[in-house]
Amino acid sequence: MxxxxxxxxxxxxxxxxxxxxxxxxxxxxxxxxxxxxxxxxxxxxxxxxxxxxxxxxxxxxxxxxxxxxxxxxxxxxxxxxxxxxxxxxxxxxxxxxxxxxxxxxxxxxxxxxxxxxxxxxxxxxxxxxxxxxxxxxxxxxxxxxxxxxxxxxxxxxxxxxEEPARMPPPPVPSPPASSGMPVWVFAVIGLVLVVGVLAGMLLTRGGEESGPAPEPARLADVEASDSMGEANSEEGKVEPEIVEPTPVVPPMRASVSPSFNCSKAASRVEKMICSDDELALLDRELARSFRELRAVAGQDRAELEADQRNWRVAERDACGSVDCIASVTRDRVALLNAAKLAIMNGEAF
Missing domain, CATH: 3.40.50.10140 (Toll/interleukin-1 receptor homology (TIR) domain)
Structure with missing residues (x-):
């Protein structure tokens, strides 16, 4: 290298x-x-x-x-x-x-x-x-x-x-091309078609009234067929699947790396630290203060490590904003530095 x-x-x-x-x-x-x-x-x-x-x-x-x-x-x-x-x-x-x-x-x-x-x-x-x-x-x-x-x-x-995906607007249908024929010609053709349909319906109804009555068995078959069709229609219905929205996580773009690996950040607070320069710097300063105190803690190292874990869970991870995380981290750094000076001056931990 x-x-x-x-x-x-x-x-x-x-x-x-x-x-x-x-x-x-x-x-x-x-x-x-x-x-x-x-x-x-x-x-x-x-x-x-x-x-x-x-x-x-x-x-x-x-x-x-x-x-x-x-x-x-x-x-x-x-x-x-x-x-x-x-x-x-x-x-x-x-x-x-x-x-x-x-x-x-x-x-x-x-x-x-x-x-x-x-x-x-x-x-x-x-x-x-x-x-x-x-x-x-x-x-x-x-x-x-x-x-x-x-x-x-x-x-x-x-x-x-971070912006939600936007669907493209539906295409606007283009107006039909003009055929060059006057509008009244289409109106006359439509009226003729309507009259023809009505005449056919009247002829059909008159033939049905003059014909023989339907047999009971055939009516039963029709009713059974209708009921089976309704059942099949009910079975063919598919309930729409409800898709839960995926939560949006802030991108990790802090230019300063904290004391831990941001690719393995799991908790909400760790992700907030990884996405904020000030919090990343404070986390590095906290890690250094903890290492320096641990180096002089002697037999009290186990107690110090347990106290640090309890602080992380009870105070830092309980924060819901960047200002809260920054404030409790600064207080913790000051406390660790004061404990280190006390040990170096011969005082109890």
Missing amino acids: GEATKRPRLFVSHHSSKAEVALQVEAALARHDVDCWMAPRDVDPGEAFDTAIQKAIDECSAVLLLFCAQSDKSRHVKRELILADSASKAILPLRLEDVVPHDLAYHLASAQWIDWLARRDEAMSRIAAKAHRLDGLDQSADVVAAADALHAATILQASRQ
Whole structure:
């Protein structure tokens, strides 16, 4: 197997209130082969926070700033930009809100702004292309545009598959060709035919009244024949088969894979996770937090695994919406991380 293709990595500087937006940006950049580093998520267990920040900025291709009113006032964001300047790293400001920088104006004076407010796909393409160029990789604008077009075509095809099949409209019968004869000629011919039919019916009825009476046995045969015909008609009736409609399942088109195989997703919640980028990222983060806690749990591993199964069934799988799944998953990640720190500090599990 050949060597894996190198992917640029961006340090995402953001305010904690924009954590969900940061995950959306990460998912969009992943489609352009760009990775993201975010704190506190990517700080290794036991590693000093400031050391991890400095190391991540030194090793990144550039610093992607998610600019908003809160980040403009954040001391942590300002320190990260100072470290980026010291490491000669490019700063890519992504404008999330229509505000003017004040505290960060010095650091953003020469930066080229990228607007997230209107054309988000174009913004992600520009950031990805810049990251690849800064990392010395051949990632032209045409390649990025082709990736966007492929992603848009995939979503369009999936949305078309969700539409119910439509029957073609019945053909409209064409009017009969004119024979060139006047309308009154057809009226006269029709009247003659009606008179002839009525005359034939009167002659037939008069012959039946003057003929011999039918025999009783022959009448019985006729009645028996009629009753048998009715019975056969009842037996020949076929009740229409009732076909239950097939439930429509949302297409699995998340660009980020969760911690499990989506082709084997069985439950409703697992299928929802597989079809949503944010839920897929949260599931991966949950799996990593669980593995890290399990590695330090020692003799309490069995209890931890049972507790995780109970949480999955009683809380996560009981959700009926994407917001509910995201909320309980974030709470679980925070709980697992807190338990891991407690064990590392010598406290009980």
